[in-house]
Amino acid sequence: MKKIHIILLVLIAGAIAVLVSFLKTASTYDTVETAMSKPGKFVHLMARLDRTTPIEYDAVKNPNYLAFTAVDTTGKSVKVVYHNAKPDNLEISERLVLKGKYENGQFECKDIQTKCPSKYKDDPRAQQQAMQENAGTASPAATNPSTEK
Template sequence: MKKSSIIVLVLIAVTIGVIVSSFGSFSTYETFASAAEKPGNTFVVMGTLDKGQAMEYDPKVDANKFVFYAKDQKGKPLRVIFNGTKPQDFERSEQLVMTGFVKDNEFHCEKIQMKCPSKYENDQVVVASKPA
């Protein structure tokens, strides 16, 4: 075999390896239970606001602490602590996409994306992140 043929085969193998490894890093939505099984890791959990539970937000005491309860895709509720301000129209959100980790049976949220209903747009998305 020629050296050029070997080099081409090696480059093809490396390219295939890079493509396969990149597919493994795509994030999927987890549940609170699966996130709790792997402490210390950050996960993306999709769920809804549990409107039967009270929300805690007092900007006079701590403007960067918002606590609420959310239900994951399987319906399991969990207390969520978001270290940021309460997003506008949070109660109107249809879905929440929360990025964070589970610690002490609480979900510590670093980022919230809300899918809000709108009579003018079908896919209005609002993003809230903790301040830098």
């Protein structure tokens, strides 16, 4: 075999190795159903906080215990247990990215990423309402230029 063939084979093998390792580390968001079907396997859940159920958190008793119910995009809910400090914006977040494992009938979360609501929505009524709220805090001269002389 010529040197060029050997070099090409090594490059192709290297490219395949990089591709395989990338595909193993690339993760997609799972649903509660798929997480339940893979107990003990590390998954990423995209969910939202179920505001109809209470959040279990007592900063004095145990600041590193947080439990709540999350609902995924299919509507399936799961109890989430997080052994770390409660994220500050948990209650106002629109979505949560939960990284962990489904074990013992609950989702044992290792990391929580909160996705905060956007201040500016595509809804023109929401934009108008935000403008009116901001106008209420501005000075009268700023909201009504006819009062200036």
